[in-house]
Amino acid sequence: MSNQALPRPRFNAPEPEQEQKAALKVEITTAPPLRGKVSEIPDAVFGWAMRLCGVAVVALLGLIVYQLAVGSQLSWHAFGWKFFGQSDWNPVEDQYGALPFIYGTIVSSLLALVIAVPLSLGVAVFVTEMCPVALRGALSFTTELLAAIPSVVYGLWAIFVLVPILRQYVQPFLATTLGWTGLFSGPPYGIGMLAAGVILAIMIIPIISSITREVLTVVPQHQREAVLALGATRWEMIRMGVLRNARAGIVGAIILGLGRALGETMAVTMVIGNRPEIAKSLFAPGYTMASVLANEFTEATGDLYLSALIEIGLVLFFVTIVVNALARLMVWSVTRGQPARNIA
Amino acid sequence: MTGVAVLTVALVLLPLFAIFAYLVYKGIGSINFAFLTQTPKPVGEPGGGMANAIVGSMVILSIASLLGVPLGIGAGIFLSEYGRNRYGDIVRFVSDVLNGVPSIVIGIVAYGLVVMRQKHFSALAGGVALAIMMIPTIARTTEQMLLLVPQAIREAAYGLGVSRWRTTLSITLRTATSGVITGVMLAFARVAGETAPLLFTAFGNQFWNWRMDQPTAALSLQIFTYAISPFDEWHRQAWAGALVLIVLIVGAVAAVRIVVRHGTLAAGA
Numbered sequence: 284m285s286n287q288a289l290p291r292p293r294f295n296a297p298e299p300e301q302e303q304k305a306a307l308k309v310e311i312t313t314a315p316p317l318r319g320k321v322s323e324i325p326d327a328v329f330g331w332a333m334r335l336c337g338v339a340v341v342a343l344l345g346l347i348v349y350q351l352a353v354g355s356q357l358s359w360h361a362f363g364w365k366f367f368g369q370s371d372w373n374p375v376e377d378q379y380g381a382l383p384f385i386y387g388t389i390v391s392s393l394l395a396l397v398i399a400v401p402l403s404l405g406v407a408v409f410v411t412e413m414c415p416v417a418l419r420g421a422l423s424f425t426t427e428l429l430a431a432i433p434s435v436v437y438g439l440w441a442i443f444v445l446v447p448i449l450r451q452y453v454q455p456f457l458a459t460t461l462g463w464t465g466l467f468s469g470p471p472y473g474i475g476m477l478a479a480g481v482i483l484a485i486m487i488i489p490i491i492s493s494i495t496r497e498v499l500t501v502v503p504q505h506q507r508e509a510v511l512a513l514g515a516t517r518w519e520m521i522r523m524g525v526l527r528n529a530r531a532g533i534v535g536a537i538i539l540g541l542g543r544a545l546g547e548t549m550a551v552t553m554v555i556g557n558r559p560e561i562a563k564s565l566f567a568p569g570y571t572m573a574s575v576l577a578n579e580f581t582e583a584t585g586d587l588y589l590s591a592l593i594e595i596g597l598v599l600f601f602v603t604i605v606v607n608a609l610a611r612l613m614v615w616s617v618t619r620g621q622p623a624r625n626i627a
Numbered sequence: 628m629t630g631v632a633v634l635t636v637a638l639v640l641l642p643l644f645a646i647f648a649y650l651v652y653k654g655i656g657s658i659n660f661a662f663l664t665q666t667p668k669p670v671g672e673p674g675g676g677m678a679n680a681i682v683g684s685m686v687i688l689s690i691a692s693l694l695g696v697p698l699g700i701g702a703g704i705f706l707s708e709y710g711r712n713r714y715g716d717i718v719r720f721v722s723d724v725l726n727g728v729p730s731i732v733i734g735i736v737a738y739g740l741v742v743m744r745q746k747h748f749s750a751l752a753g754g755v756a757l758a759i760m761m762i763p764t765i766a767r768t769t770e771q772m773l774l775l776v777p778q779a780i781r782e783a784a785y786g787l788g789v790s791r792w793r794t795t796l797s798i799t800l801r802t803a804t805s806g807v808i809t810g811v812m813l814a815f816a817r818v819a820g821e822t823a824p825l826l827f828t829a830f831g832n833q834f835w836n837w838r839m840d841q842p843t844a845a846l847s848l849q850i851f852t853y854a855i856s857p858f859d860e861w862h863r864q865a866w867a868g869a870l871v872l873i874v875l876i877v878g879a880v881a882a883v884r885i886v887v888r889h890g891t892l893a894a895g896a
Contacts, residue, residue, distance in 0.1 A: 325790060325792055326790050326791045326792050328792075329791070329792030329795070329796075330709060330791070330792070332701065333701055333702075333704045333705040333708065333709055333795075334705055334709060335701075336698055336701030336702040336704070336705050337701075337702050337705035337706065337709070337710060337714070337715070337718045338718075339698055339701075339702065339762075340702045340718050340721055340722050340725070340762060340763065340766060341717065341718060341721050343721075343725060343759060343762065344721050344724060344725055346736065346740070347725075347728065347732070347733070347736050350735065350736045350739040350740065351732070351735065351736070353739075354735070354739060401635065402635045402638055402639050403639075404635075405631065405632045405634070405635025405636065405639075406632075406635055406636050406639050408632055409632040409633065409635065409636050413629055413632060422636070425640060425643060426639065426643075428643065429642075429643050431816060431876070431877075432646065432820070432873070433819070433820020433821070433822070433847060433869075433872060433873075433876075434820070434821075434822065434823075435820065435822040435847050435850050435851050435854070435869075436646070436650070436820065436850070436869045436872070436873065437646070438851070438854065439850060439854045439865055439866065439869055440645070440646045440649060440650070442854055442855070443649075443653075443862070444645065444649055485642045488639055492639070517628075517629075518628040518629075521628075542727050545729070546727075546728070546729025546730070546731070546732070547729075548729065548730065548731045548822075548823035549822045549823055549851060553851070553854060553855060573729060573731045573823070576731050576734075576735070577731060577823055577826055580734075580735070580738070580826065580827045581826065581827045581830070593735060596731070596732050596735045599729055599731075599732055600728060600729070600732045603727055603728060603729055603732075604724055604727065604728070606727075607723070607724065607726075607727035608724065611723060
């Protein structure tokens with residue numbers, strides 16, 4: 284997981300120099316050929332076949348954009364920008380507004396970040412700065428194991444374990460202590476925005492913590508030593524010498540986690556309650572863009588209905604792409620140009 | 628502060644152990660011979676199993692691998708051997724972008740590409756959706772693995788008069804085999820548990836189906852359907868299905884790892 288998420292520092296494979304090649308050629312042509320002239324056709328065919336595979340990757344992206352754009356034409360013509368501002372989702376009267384889904388996606392993802400970021404940073408700092416070496420491998424392995432669990436299994440666990448716990452213990456507690464904020468009011472169903480946020484947090488912690496860990500290991504050792512030499516405690520060293528240096532990379536890791544949370548479908552669909560309403564309370568059921576696609580796509584009978592759903596898919600696609608591109612640039616800005624991380 | 632850090636680690640590990648413990652505890656009790664050999668029973672009747680879904684998942688994943696692995700490895704070869712330039716950078720960026728596309732959106736695309744044309748849901752459509760998800764992962768890991776092969780080895784082959792395509796396939800790719808296969812397995816494990824792109828491509832099926840152009844059951848779809856149902860018997864089977872799914876994924880990855888390790892040892896690497 285971390286391998287693909289973190290672009291490795293690239294280097295250019297050195298090409299044999301042109302003059303050398305030319306010189307070589309002269310010599311070869313003077314010597315008698317060993318077994319006839321080697322045909323250049325297979326080489327050209329192979330080269331172009333591989334280039335075709337590369338083109339196919341780009342074409343794939345084009346295909347996705349094309350499919351989504353064409354599919355959402357009908358809805359775009361019918362509603363225009365109003366599509367994003369209306370909260371009325373009524374297949375019977377063919378009225379579609381995406382606002383509740385956009386709201387649900389943003390709120391559930393932000394909630395997940397609020398929970399996941401401090402925990403992931405804690406894990407990453409612990410693993411890189413404090414952890415006994417013997418434990419380090421085991422810890423990274425277990426956090427990465429979390430990333431290998433299919434999201435439908437997370438959802439299954441959330442329905443039968445997480446939701447009852449939230450309903451019986453967490454929600455009553457939050458309602459009595461923080462109920463005055465209005466964020467934690469209403470009947471504690473268990474299922475709802477809070478449950479979605481918590482399960483999303485559990486799912487994105489491995490991503491954020493493993494990338495943060497890689498970013499922290501890139502911070503040069505002498506930074507740490509310099510801060511310690513100035514008389515800082517270990518915690519001050521971590522805060523000033525390590526975290527501050529890796530700031531951009533950490534933000535990148537967080538945004539990558541956000542990108543994952545925005546597009547996550549199954550686990551959220553299973554616990555968020557699936558009601559297209561905008562409620563202030565986190566106890567209330569909500570709906571996300573990905574969940575409405577999962578629930579209603581196969582049931583969309585009208586052309587406009589299907590088109591509205593595809594437009595939601597288009598929005599989701601663009602949001603995740605922007606978020607991911609941003610994150611990659613930020614992680615890159617820290618890790619690029621530091622290939623010698625083991626030497627430092 | 629050390630205490631706080633230790634506490635966060637404990638908080639993160641807690642759900643992991645809870646999930647695994649629950650999965651094994653709930654799943655083991657529900658797996659029996661019938662579960663692995665029978666198709667689902669109608670609501671209300673006890674018994675039945677997910678045999679058709681297990682086979683369906685394997686069929687869909689085979690289609691996905693057949694389509695995605697060659698294309699992904701090809702793109703990886705392009706990136707490392709032909710793409711050390713601007714065009715390569717474009718492909719590299721695009722595959723990173725593709726990696727971040729939500730799986731449900733990929734499902735919509737496969738729906739438009741295959742289901743709309745065929746006029747019905749099919750295993751093929753599910754396979755296409757999963758293949759699209761595999762390609763960028765395989766391309767990038769293959770590229771990284773091929774780049775680790777020293778340039779001198781390629782030059783040695785050229786020096787012996789071996790043509791470029793032969794060098795790439797028999798020398799470079801062969802040297803990096805274990806890494807490339809690990810990348811393929813990563814991609815495989817990632818899509819094996821996917822549910823969202825299958826919802827409106829493979830669609831699911833309560834019966835046996837051996838045709839590629841018909842709706843096909845998949846383990847992950849079956850788990851989803853059973854989990855959100857109101858029946859205790861189905862909940863029980865959902866846990867069993869989840870356990871089987873994880874065992875299959877881990878088993879497939881482990882098996883390939885072992886084979887690859889023995890392969891490289893035999894080759895004297």
